[in-house]
Amino acid sequence: MSAAEFKGKTGLVRLWNALGYSRDGLAAAWKNEAAFREEVLLAAIAIPLAFYLGKTGIDRALLIGSIVLILIVEILNSALEAVVDKASPEKHELAKRAKDMGSAAVLLSLLNAAAIWACVLWP
Template sequence: MTDAAAFKGKKGLTRLWNALGYSRDGLSAAWKNEAAFREEVLLAAITIPLAFYLGNSGIDRALMVGSIILILIVEILNSGLEAVVDKASPEKHELAKRAKDMGSAAVLLSLINAAVIWACVLL
């Protein structure tokens, strides 16, 4: 039985515990293997406390913090997509390039989203 099959058969706290472990492993892999993720974590370490300082309301702070966390989420999804594409298609291929470019575009859009939200809240 594979790890994935064993995970799906678990229920309750055991399933939650396993899921937390997989999430920890994913965060660790992103930190070790992705320079962009490390840079964005540094950005988050600076901007999240700043959001609590600069935000005038709970909504302001939630929007500002949420926009930064979204960048991290999209970066992790992009990194996962790139890893799968590299495994499935190690040679250069138009569809592999398209998938990777779309993942990169998603990260760019999450960065623009954060900039727009911060500008709307602060200006």
């Protein structure tokens, strides 16, 4: 089935299809991206810790949200890298720039999480 055939789907069929695509994306990230697997390990440690260390619901939301954001940015970075590799398999300055900027986004998400954890946990 082509992508255009799914565009007309609505309601529960569309939701079901979207969940399948999301599952496939998570599986692809897990299978192909070592950085994603490492960040999932970080999340597996940090999220339970956030429930324990957070004093309020807002504290816990900030701590957990900052970790989930890392995973989101990593998946987007991996998707960007896959598209760049497909579109331009040879070395090119624009391809390098796109990949470097994706990597910078991951770094910023990690620094963001560190800053949030420091602000929440260091009174």
